[in-house]
Amino acid sequence: MIKIATYSETVMDHFMNPRNVGEIEDADGIGEVGNPVCGDMMTFYVKVDDEDRLNDVKFKTFGCGAAIAVSSMVSEMAKGKTLDEAMQIGRKDVADQLGGLPDNKMHCSNLGADALHKAIEDYRNKKKES
Amino acid sequence: MIKIATYSETVMDHFMNPRNVGEIEDADGIGEVGNPVCGDMMTFYVKVDDEDRLNDVKFKTFGCGAAIAVSSMVSEMAKGKTLDEAMQIGRKDVADQLGGLPDNKMHCSNLGADALHKAIEDYRNKKKES
Amino acid sequence: MPEVYLDHYAATQVLPEVVDAMQPLLRDGFGNPSSLHGWGDSAREALEAAREKVAALIGANPAEIIFTSCGTEANNTAVKGIAGAAKKKGNHLVISAIEHFSVMHSARTLEKSGFEVATVGVDEYGMVNPEEVRAAIRQDTVLVSIMTANGETGTVQPIEEIAEIAKAKGVPFHTDAVAAAGSIPLDVNDLGVDALSLASDLMYGPKGVGALWVRKGLRMMPLLDGGVQEGGRRGGTENVPGIVGMGTAAELAAEHMDERAAYLSSMRDALIEKLPAAIPHLNLTGHPARRLPWNASFVVEFIEGEGMLLFLNMQGIAVSSGSACTSRALKGSHVLSACGIPAEVARGSLLFSFGLDNKPEDVDYVLEVLPPIVQRLREMSPLYDKFLKSGGDQNSDVQ
Amino acid sequence: MPEVYLDHYAATQVLPEVVDAMQPLLRDGFGNPSSLHGWGDSAREALEAAREKVAALIGANPAEIIFTSCGTEANNTAVKGIAGAAKKKGNHLVISAIEHFSVMHSARTLEKSGFEVATVGVDEYGMVNPEEVRAAIRQDTVLVSIMTANGETGTVQPIEEIAEIAKAKGVPFHTDAVAAAGSIPLDVNDLGVDALSLASDLMYGPKGVGALWVRKGLRMMPLLDGGVQEGGRRGGTENVPGIVGMGTAAELAAEHMDERAAYLSSMRDALIEKLPAAIPHLNLTGHPARRLPWNASFVVEFIEGEGMLLFLNMQGIAVSSGSACTSRALKGSHVLSACGIPAEVARGSLLFSFGLDNKPEDVDYVLEVLPPIVQRLREMSPLYDKFLKSGGDQNSDVQ
Ligand SMILES: Cc1ncc(COP(=O)(O)O)c(C=O)c1O
Numbered sequence A, B: 001m002i003k004i005a006t007y008s009e010t011v012m013d014h015f016m017n018p019r020n021v022g023e024i025e026d027a028d029g030i031g032e033v034g035n036p037v038c039g040d041m042m043t044f045y046v047k048v049d050d051e052d053r054l055n056d057v058k059f060k061t062f063g064c065g066a067a068i069a070v071s072s073m074v075s076e077m078a079k080g081k082t083l084d085e086a087m088q089i090g091r092k093d094v095a096d097q098l099g100g101l102p103d104n105k106m107h108c109s110n111l112g113a114d115a116l117h118k119a120i121e122d123y124r125n126k127k128k129e130s
Numbered sequence C, D: 001m002p003e004v005y006l007d008h009y010a011a012t013q014v015l016p017e018v019v020d021a022m023q024p025l026l027r028d029g030f031g032n033p034s035s036l037h038g039w040g041d042s043a044r045e046a047l048e049a050a051r052e053k054v055a056a057l058i059g060a061n062p063a064e065i066i067f068t069s070c071g072t073e074a075n076n077t078a079v080k081g082i083a084g085a086a087k088k089k090g091n092h093l094v095i096s097a098i099e100h101f102s103v104m105h106s107a108r109t110l111e112k113s114g115f116e117v118a119t120v121g122v123d124e125y126g127m128v129n130p131e132e133v134r135a136a137i138r139q140d141t142v143l144v145s146i147m148t149a150n151g152e153t154g155t156v157q158p159i160e161e162i163a164e165i166a167k168a169k170g171v172p173f174h175t176d177a178v179a180a181a182g183s184i185p186l187d188v189n190d191l192g193v194d195a196l197s198l199a200s201d202l203m204y205g206p207k208g209v210g211a212l213w214v215r216k217g218l219r220m221m222p223l224l225d226g227g228v229q230e231g232g233r234r235g236g237t238e239n240v241p242g243i244v245g246m247g248t249a250a251e252l253a254a255e256h257m258d259e260r261a262a263y264l265s266s267m268r269d270a271l272i273e274k275l276p277a278a279i280p281h282l283n284l285t286g287h288p289a290r291r292l293p294w295n296a297s298f299v300v301e302f303i304e305g306e307g308m309l310l311f312l313n314m315q316g317i318a319v320s321s322g323s324a325c326t327s328r329a330l331k332g333s334h335v336l337s338a339c340g341i342p343a344e345v346a347r348g349s350l351l352f353s354f355g356l357d358n359k360p361e362d363v364d365y366v367l368e369v370l371p372p373i374v375q376r377l378r379e380m381s382p383l384y385d386k387f388l389k390s391g392g393d394q395n396s397d398v399q
């Protein structure tokens, strides 16, 4: 009685064992998004190395199973990528990598890429300022 | 699978084995009623003896099971009664003798007494005229 | 005494395979399809599998199937829902004079809220003339609803032609296929209809389940407001065991349609051939050729149907009648009346509806048992008396 | 791994006695109750026997019971049917803010046809204040509809007092008892109501059946136009097996009501006592005393219900949540919102609904399994993070 057909196996795996949960104390960039429709919230933390590569990505997420899985997947996809590459990660890429998301969840929970991009922008803004 | 709870046992008995079906060739009186609502039709034939008693009653009926049972019961109740007594037989008496009729059948099928009364009136009219 | 059930239009047996398919859902599989856990999940899977089977029976997209609690609910939903959603476009409907009360009375209810209803008649065989539908459609017509086949007369309607006319006029076309579905091949795209009702209990499925197919894009207001079950088009916890039963019944109907039709129509045709020969002043109703495989319907002159039913029942035979006395509302069949059959003749209506449990011998048994019953009732009938006295057999006619 | 089903508000098991009672009607007893022969007769008898049992559960006259296909249909019929029949008298309704969508959305539909709807609120425990109902009733009010008890919060409403007010004002009063019937004693005459809805699948009966009781003399338009089944108040072939199942379920519920309530509420109370001790920032919702015997509902701060459901499901525990993410419409519970619970707190809603198959150990298992799940989700939650950083436990409050 434990199967949940709503979510793909990959979604369930990322939900049950999310990668990169947490906070980076001395993050180079922080991105926070909140979904006004259903209230999901995600915070992404990034650490950038000298070659403009994401050598660490962490997140915290308040939301449904899909929102947590999306965050986990995004963090994994982003890690090791250059900032420019990471900025290319789109919502659809994430959903595809997860083996699909339920229709009604596409909109609400699929904010991970946005949060990541915000964190990268935060880093770039800080760098500009400094 | 043969019970029909719609009708009492007495109704079913009178329907299955109706008493006094038929026509009296030289009837003293004939009464015909037709119900405009559902179209049941009954014809009663009476034979009257010297003491103003119904010594024969017969009927023909077009209508549902209840209409046939009612006719049969009326014919039996009337036989041997004086005309005055027979004129006292009311619709409710007939239904009671039959162990009740379904609510929705009370109105349509319970015309037997009317047909009998008409036959008696027909006899009385004829007698007056002659 | 034999037991011969010939009233499959009132209710079909539930096939053993169907009852078996329902059992798990009545026992361990009791979950609510909306629930987010394993119990809910298996219920939802069973529900969706059944939806695919019902959709397959009528060549439809499963996502366009809405499960209801009966044919009546499907018809009410279609008629009130489609007309209700189109209120701004117009307030005129077209139906036929032989629609089931669930369509006809839905239309009457709409009349109370300002709709106008045009009712097209039928010919002596109970057939709608598509040209009359064309003539009845107006600029402000928002729905045409004509049944696929009538269960009382068995007549199958020219649905494709009506659908073409409705389409050309840009009016949505609903067809009540409750009496037809499972018995004759139906494909919503071949038919060209926009909405179609069906029911489980006329195709060897359980009572308490029906379905409505509505083509994607056609706007419809829900009849049962509530939760977002059935895509928000029908609230209420789904009757999962019943729906699964309907799914299995639909699957079996699709698989065995031809052989069933051949078997049923052989018995039907034998009765239609032999009964008029055995009983004078008895006539077939409905169309001689375009009829449902299981339907053999007649009118017997000079007597009333209820008496025949009661006597037949005593002999173990179950049939039904469109006579006033056998209807709880004590009204004669509006279908027979629309076919032009006089009220007193329609009172002798007898409907034999064959089913998979019948055997060719059942026809013989009817042929043995019914004539003396008719004779007996005619002997009691003042109408028969008058007929005989007025010259008898010379000038009898029904149609 | 244990399997602990704690979602009886979504669906109850069908009791073996109930499944057994249904079998004959699914098999040999397939007749149509309207048919005039033996097959029809036995179906009709089974139907009427079930009607008596359902009537007995609520102290009603069997002739005043209408069978429907679900609670939703009963509510739609009552609200639209009673208001619709009284249109000439007035066009104002009173409902509460915690009604099930089948009442609330029926009222919305009436608004489209010119009715006005007054919605009375509830206090923090989800209780309607009868005085607010009194204040909301106007000269032209034609119906008050307030539920008997709310399934999400468990709160039992002061129905007698509201009924008295409605009666004094001469306004018919309908109560949706779907969540309450079978769980707490209900007598329509003691309550003083005029119409009451109930459903089979929340009292260990099959899905696909509900019932509406309407006091004799109260006018109501049918929702399902069609034949004259159910006294002309609900068309459609009756779901006889389902109705018989509901009858048996109702009979068993009446017979065992006290012992069931004692058993269920002992588990409920254990969970209500121990869960807040095991998990900080977790609060009971609904009324602490006036609640359904099976309902233990909570909100868990800082996390979203769906995650808890998924993890619990992995451990074999089935529960539900009023959180937005677990609803197919992705809307948070309007009931929790009406109780004044902030949207983000309501997202951590958890509803444990106990049933006859539960054992006291199930409470222990929840107490063992849930705290680490909550902990794990909170560790991922940016809201919990903020809460901790903003001073932590000092200033938490939910209610
Ligand atoms: C109070 C209340 N009313 C109505 C309903 C609708 O019942 P159904 O889903 O059987 O239509 C529910 C369902 O849980 C309910 O809790």
Ligand SMILES: Cc1ncc(COP(=O)(O)O)c(C=O)c1O
Pocket (backbone or CB within 6 Å): C009, C070, C071, C072, C073, C075, C100, C102, C147, C149, C150, C151, C176, C177, C178, C179, C199, C201, C210, D235, D236, D237
């Ligand atoms: C053509 C047609 N439509 C609708 C119905 C109503 O079906 P139900 O009784 O399942 O509601 C019937 C019933 O026999 C029917 O023959």
